[in-house]
Amino acid sequence: MIRKLTLSVLAIPVVLCTEARAFPPAPHHEVYGTVRDESGNPLTGEATVRIVGSSGTILGGPVAWTVTPGVNYSLKIPMDAGTQSQLYQSTAMRPAMPFTAEVIIGGVSYLPIEVQGGTLNIGVPGERTRLDLTLGVDSDGDGLPDAWEQEIIDSMDGVDSLADVTPEGDSDADGVSNLSEYIAGTYAFDGRVKFDLAIIDVREGLAHMRFLAVRGRTYTLRASTDLEKFTSTAFSVNADGSDAASVHLAGQTRYRDVYVPVEDIQSKHFRLHVE
Ligand SMILES: [Ca+2]
Numbered sequence: 205m206i207r208k209l210t211l212s213v214l215a216i217p218v219v220l221c222t223e224a225r226a227f228p229p230a231p232h233h234e235v236y237g238t239v240r241d242e243s244g245n246p247l248t249g250e251a252t253v254r255i256v257g258s259s260g261t262i263l264g265g266p267v268a269w270t271v272t273p274g275v276n277y278s279l280k281i282p283m284d285a286g287t288q289s290q291l292y293q294s295t296a297m298r299p300a301m302p303f304t305a306e307v308i309i310g311g312v313s314y315l316p317i318e319v320q321g322g323t324l325n326i327g328v329p330g331e332r333t334r335l336d337l338t339l340g341v342d343s344d345g346d347g348l349p350d351a352w353e354q355e356i357i358d359s360m361d362g363v364d365s366l367a368d369v370t371p372e373g374d375s376d377a378d379g380v381s382n383l384s385e386y387i388a389g390t391y392a393f394d395g396r397v398k399f400d401l402a403i404i405d406v407r408e409g410l411a412h413m414r415f416l417a418v419r420g421r422t423y424t425l426r427a428s429t430d431l432e433k434f435t436s437t438a439f440s441v442n443a444d445g446s447d448a449a450s451v452h453l454a455g456q457t458r459y460r461d462v463y464v465p466v467e468d469i470q471s472k473h474f475r476l477h478v479e
């Protein structure tokens with residue numbers, strides 16, 4: 205009798221497992237990226253990114269100062285394995301299902317430039333898709349918000365319309381493209397201010413460098429001895445090289461001095477990266 209009872213108890217979870225496998229979920233798909241305002245500044249909170257899928261998925265998550273370097277939102281979308289005609293849950297999604305991304309600020313929903321007039325499709329389970337979202341209006345459809353382009357039009361002679369400001373163009377002729385200046389947060393109408401890394405000096409085993417850090421942007425540094433292979437390198441904001449970190453999130457816009465240890469080698473090259 206006891207043996208029979210034991211068998212029946214064991215059978216219950218087996219049956220439950222079989223039922224659960226009828227509509228199995230798959231690993232979630234992560235959508236992540238940077239949400240920027242119409243001036244190119246990464247949002248730093250008080251906003252929500254909402255994913256609305258064709259299957260009925262509605263998923264929201266906060267915009268934060270930083271999730272990882274250069275990323276201020278991340279959403280994990282429930283995915284269905286697709287082995288049955290029915291979704292394992294009504295709000296799950298499958299690869300290639302259309303969705304829309306909205307940004308909600310103060311209860312008002314905004315459709316980012318990347319989403320206007322286009323269809324986004326979800327990727328495969330277990331993978332990630334970067335989706336950077338930009339707020340504002342983009343009349344000429346070049347990815348740069350009108351408000352940002354207008355600043356250049358207002359500030360420069362000979363730049364008269366949105367068509368004169370292109371992402372690959374260099375309105376202030378400082379060698380940095382308009383799109384790169386938009387990302388870096390530097391003035392694309394003032395050639396004196398650009399995304400640049402200056403070497404100040406090398407003393408006591410520390411290379412002292414300086415760059416214009418713009419609020420809300422994250423900075424990483426890569427180093428190379430042969431100008432071919434660059435690897436991430438930690439840097440310090442302290443003159444004694446202490447508390448080095450691999451990333452700097454600018455809390456305010458200011459020139460930032462950084463210090464990196466240099467070994468006894470003839471030359472070392474550095475590359476600054478901004479997100
Ligand atoms: Ca535009």
Ligand SMILES: [Ca+2]
Nearest residue numbers: 374376378380
């Ligand atoms: Ca430029």
